[in-house]
Amino acid sequence: MFRNQYDTDVTTWSPTGRLFQVEYAMEAVKQGSAAIGLRSRSHVVLACVNKAQSELSSHQRKIFKVDDHIGVAIAGLTADGRVLSRYMRSESINHSFTYESPLPVGRLVVHLADKAQVCTQRSWKRPYGVGLLVGGLDESGAHLYYNCPSGNYFEYQAFAIGSRSQAAKTYLERRFESFGDSSREDLIKDAILAVRETLQGETLKSSLCTVAILGVDEPFHFLDQEAIQKVIDTFEKVPEEEEGDEAGEGEAEAAAVAPAEQGGAGAGDQDVAPMEM
Amino acid sequence: MTFTIQIENGTEVRNAEADSQRTLYPYVTGTSVVAIKYKDGVLMASDMGGSYGSTLRYKNIERMKAIGKHSLLGASGEISDFQEILRYLDELTLNDNMWDDGNSLGPKEVHNYLTRVMYNRRNKFNPLWNTLVLGGVKNGEKYLGMVSMIGVSFEDNHVATGFGNHLARPILRDEWREDLGFEEGVKLLEKCMRVLLYRDRSAINKLQIAKMTEEGVTVSEPYSLKTFWEFKAFTNPTVGAEGSW
Numbered sequence: 001m002f003r004n005q006y007d008t009d010v011t012t013w014s015p016t017g018r019l020f021q022v023e024y025a026m027e028a029v030k031q032g033s034a035a036i037g038l039r040s041r042s043h044v045v046l047a048c049v050n051k052a053q054s055e056l057s058s059h060q061r062k063i064f065k066v067d068d069h070i071g072v073a074i075a076g077l078t079a080d081g082r083v084l085s086r087y088m089r090s091e092s093i094n095h096s097f098t099y100e101s102p103l104p105v106g107r108l109v110v111h112l113a114d115k116a117q118v119c120t121q122r123s124w125k126r127p128y129g130v131g132l133l134v135g136g137l138d139e140s141g142a143h144l145y146y147n148c149p150s151g152n153y154f155e156y157q158a159f160a161i162g163s164r165s166q167a168a169k170t171y172l173e174r175r176f177e178s179f180g181d182s183s184r185e186d187l188i189k190d191a192i193l194a195v196r197e198t199l200q201g202e203t204l205k206s207s208l209c210t211v212a213i214l215g216v217d218e219p220f221h222f223l224d225q226e227a228i229q230k231v232i233d234t235f236e237k238v239p240e241e242e243e244g245d246e247a248g249e250g251e252a253e254a255a256a257v258a259p260a261e262q263g264g265a266g267a268g269d270q271d272v273a274p275m276e277m
Numbered sequence: 278m279t280f281t282i283q284i285e286n287g288t289e290v291r292n293a294e295a296d297s298q299r300t301l302y303p304y305v306t307g308t309s310v311v312a313i314k315y316k317d318g319v320l321m322a323s324d325m326g327g328s329y330g331s332t333l334r335y336k337n338i339e340r341m342k343a344i345g346k347h348s349l350l351g352a353s354g355e356i357s358d359f360q361e362i363l364r365y366l367d368e369l370t371l372n373d374n375m376w377d378d379g380n381s382l383g384p385k386e387v388h389n390y391l392t393r394v395m396y397n398r399r400n401k402f403n404p405l406w407n408t409l410v411l412g413g414v415k416n417g418e419k420y421l422g423m424v425s426m427i428g429v430s431f432e433d434n435h436v437a438t439g440f441g442n443h444l445a446r447p448i449l450r451d452e453w454r455e456d457l458g459f460e461e462g463v464k465l466l467e468k469c470m471r472v473l474l475y476r477d478r479s480a481i482n483k484l485q486i487a488k489m490t491e492e493g494v495t496v497s498e499p500y501s502l503k504t505f506w507e508f509k510a511f512t513n514p515t516v517g518a519e520g521s522w
Contacts, residue, residue, distance in 0.1 A: 098393050099386040106378050139380045 011123045022120050022127050025149035029131035032075035034165050034198040035062055037133040038158035038172065038191055039144040040182040043215035044135030046073040047191040049162075049198055050208055063212045067092040068219035069102045070136035071212050075162035076149075077129035084128060088112060105136025109145040109153045117151030131161045135214060142215065160194060167197040185231075188213060188223070192231050204232055299403035303355035305329055307340045308479040309441030310351040310410045311469050313453055314419050314434045315462035318490035319412035321351050322466040324474075325499055326481035333481055341487045343494040345370045348384040348413035349487050350391075353438040354426065355406035362405060365394060384413030384420035388430070396428025408438040413489050437469070440477040445469035459488070471502050 006012050007020035014020060033051040037044065050059035063073045064085040070092060074081030091111055095103035112132065119125040132147040146161065147153045157176045160168035171194050179187065191211060196204045206229035214220040305327045312321035327335030340359070341351040344366050352359040369390060373382045382390075388411040398404050404426045412421045422432040435449040448469050457465065463486055474480045482504065487496040506512075515521035 098390055099382075100389040101383070101386045104378065104380040106380070107376060138378075 009123055010120055010126060019120060019150075022150045025127035025129050026131075028129035029076040029149065029161055030163065030165075032077075032130075032162045033062070034160060034162035034168060034195065035073040035075045035131075035133055036158075036160040036165070036168050036172075036191055036194045036198075037073060037135050037144045037146075037156070038176070038179055038187060038194070039135060039142045039156075040179050040184075040187050041141050043182075043184050043187055043213060043218070044071070044137075044142045044144055045187045045191040045211065045213045046071055046133060046135050047195050047209055047211045048073050048075075049195060050210055061210075063210055063222070064089075065212075065220045066108075066134075066136070067096070067102060069214060070105050070108060070134065071214055071220040072135070073133040073212075075131050075133075075165075080128045081130040081132065084112065084115075084130065084132060087115065088134075102137070104138030105134060105143050105145070106138055108136070109134050109147055112147050113151050113153040116147065116149060119149075120151055133159060133161060137214070137216060158190075158194075160198070162198075164198040164200060167200060168194040171197045184213070184215065184218075189231050189234070192228065193235070204236055205229075206232060299401075300355070300358070300406055303358075303406040305335065305356045306406075306479070307338060307353045307356055307359070308477055309437055309439045309445065309473055310340065310353050310408075311437040311441045311445045311449075311466055311473075312351065312410050312412050312421055312435065313449060313457070313462060313466065314412075314421050314455075315457040315459065316455075317459065318414040318419055318488065319349075319421050320459075320462045320466055321349060321410060321412055321487045321489070322470050322484055323351050323353070324470070324481050324484045326479065326483070327356050328479045331478075333479065336481055336483060337499075339485065339496070341485060341496055343487075343496065344387055344411075344413075345373065345382050346493060347381065347415040347489075348387050348411060348420075349489050349494050349496075350387070351410040351412075351438075351487070352407045354408055358405040358407050362391070362394070362407065362409070366391075381415075383415035384411055384422075385415075387411055387413075388420070388422040388424065388432075392424050392428060392430040395424050395426060395430075399427045410436055410438060413494070414491050417491060440473060440480075441469070444472050444476055448472065467502060471504065474502060474504060 006014035010019060010021035033049045035048040037046045046063050048062045052059040060078050062078065063071060065071055066085065066088045072085055072088060088108060091108055092103045116128055119127045127149040129149060134145045134147060136143060144156050144159065145153050146156055146159050157179055158172040160172065175190060188211060192209065195209045206225045209228065211223045211228055212220060213223065307327055308324065310321065310323040312319060321341055323340045325336060325338055326333055327338040338356060341349055342363055344350050370382065391409055391411065395405060406426050408426060409424045421436060422430065423436045424430045435446065435453050437445045452465055466486060470484055474482055482501045483499050485497050485499050
């Protein structure tokens, strides 16, 4: 995508029927550090890569609790992500107060998508530069949605967004059919393995990732570092020779050392703007 | 809205015109509603009368209505306010259906919504002059609750409004059981309604009984109770009462 005369305003169409500002907003999502979500019939796991500005600073929080039964992971402009998380919390709590019942996640994402769409049709606004992976429960079980700056939303069994997310997506694509009936522990393991894919060579440590889970009988909460490290230890100790069901990983690792898919975030990450995490 | 135009001796004099904008007294009223949980769900009974003060003016008012797939609302008090509440709930259920997403409003959600509405109106000194009974079954769970015109709200195994609180609930406290069958439940409600018929002068002998179960909500056709007026206490009510005639 190169600079052209139709990309100044969000309210200007290109002759080929594109809104470039909206597409540029989606680029911002690709620059943020990875966020991954997967779901079974009863649980949703959200995981993300912790990225710190420098060694001196702490990492930015990318996963937020919206309610006991809804959580969100963001990638892109974290500031936009925080504002939208606050909106989601507000909607959720207002619904709880009026109906004393949890807001179905499917309805929350529609409100969110409609809010994002407004920013694509006002000349004095700009689209939100953040992608949201919303995991939550409603009457029909556990759901995972992806909300886009364009105002679209999609439901997924598993998804990854942000930089180097293609590696994680490839891993998830191979395994997603079994997620529906996965146990809670297997789901967490798959999430951490997917995070590992995005690190591409860097050793996976519990300090590098944040994992959160919610389920039918389990309110949203973060897993602590020890629990994450325990899961990592089950597969990181023997990286080359794996057990039967993880044999696939050995081959995948070799295949996943592929050249970077999205532009921008290379090995150095010096091209990432400071506001995007 | 009320406007204060003068402050005299610390009392506020309200503009009469503004007072016509808020409910001061009820005009056409319904009397008691009685409801109980039973083995398969919830039963509710009410008569079909609408009184205009002391006149039993309207004899065909349905004071119980189904809300959505899972709930039933019964009301006593001002009939026009009940109709207004039905309009609010109509809009609510319509929007809920338009989502078309497999989620639906259950009795708990409707009860809490009504509690908010009633309480907010009370805070504006413009109440909906009703006591509402909300019952229903969703996902196997039985629900029965009540909201008053000032927003007092609670759930219980058996509830009643108005005179029903004084005449029916004592009977229910003695005779209600968790595992009442349908026929037993109806008989128990009829016993309560008969006492109300004898003793509540705004009651009429034309009632409906509604049943809420997992399968759905139904309201029976109107029917009347058999009454007996030859009790000695009725034929000669003042015998034994000193000073009565």
